[in-house]
Amino acid sequence: MRIKAVALDLDGTLLTEDKKITEISKQILKDLERKGIKIYLVTGRTYVSAKPFADELGLNSVIITYNGAKVVDYKDDKVLYEEPLEEKYTKQIIEMAKNKNIHINLYQDNKWYVENTDNEEAIHYANYTGLTPIKKDFESFDDYGMTKITIQNMENSDVFNSLCKEIQDILGTKIYTAKSQDYLFEILNKNVNKGIVLKRILKSEGINLNECVAFGDALNDLEMLTEVGYGVAMGNSPLILKKKVRYVTDTNENNGVAKFLKKYFFDMDSTINW
Structure with a gap:
């Protein structure tokens, strides 16, 4: 399988229950970005509460916040898109x-x-x-x-x-x-959700939806997971979400994101140590 982008929810997905990114997840995401794959955080959080995790990963991309209602260029904190409620x-x-x-x-x-x-x-x-x-x-x-x-x-x-x-x-x-x-x-x-806005960002980057893998654990991730080529529900997701997506991985506590990426997308010559 060939991908050009990874989209990640934070809470319940990339983050453990104590709000940490595991070293394995950090390592594999940094390695993927070095290979030219875009890494997007797509969260319901505010930008200021999501930014520390982008700092930790050293990302070079936009951050989709408020479930898609606000998109910020992480490199210079510039708001690229915002659509508030009427x-x-x-x-x-x-x-x-x-x-x-x-x-x-x-x-x-x-x-x-x-x-x-x-x-x-x-x-x-x-x-x-x-x-x-x-x-x-x-x-x-x-x-x-x-x-x-x-x-x-x-x-x-x-x-x-x-x-x-x-x-x-x-x-x-x-x-x-x-x-x-x-x-x-x-x-x-009404014009925003994670799926709508991620689709817009991918198009602006020249990336097809089928070249993106997305991870989420809750119903506010549903549109994103069903839009992309590889929608992955976490093992800790509710059953209703698991039934609507193509893939299910391990839980956020057990490196579900990293395990799926390694299994399906990582080259054998990876620098990741498991």
Whole structure:
């Protein structure tokens, strides 16, 4: 098999549960890039929380963040593409969440806004990403064009699930939604997801979709995994995702990314030591 690009989700995919890139994964990805293969990070994270992993890998490519809503050239931190939610939909979602007293996160200009920094969801997400939330009254924004909104409820309660359903029922195809975790519901502009934006980036680089392998572990990775020639679900993915893709590898804790790349794409003269 011949590939020209590797697209990687971060959390639950390239990263272990303690948010590390294993030495084997690091070594094989660096070796692939030296051979001229493009390595793309494609994540729901903000750019500032994804960039340290690009630094660690020494990448020379763009980073697709916010599930595709923002693309940044890693070499000079230049924003190449950004498509926020329409302001009227942001306002509707804020109102619906307030009516059900559910915590939501608003993202804009690499900043993460919450109304209460002390609640369980904000503390958990801060620990998960390393980001620091900014406390703000959601009625006080001058610009409601958010890059991304997430609705979060650690208990995965009936109220949380009913809010997610209400948003989908009312706004439908006017927005893009995905549950990346049982407790995390993501909302973006209808024109973006990981698959749409990765396809756009590959085309700009002259790379065919069938020359790309992509790895993911959650439903917000589905469009990306089904667009490319080699879509790979991690062993820790939900069954619904595994059933929709062509390949399944080992878990993120057991070097699933590196194992798949070595098995299918690496030359026998590789410098990788296993």
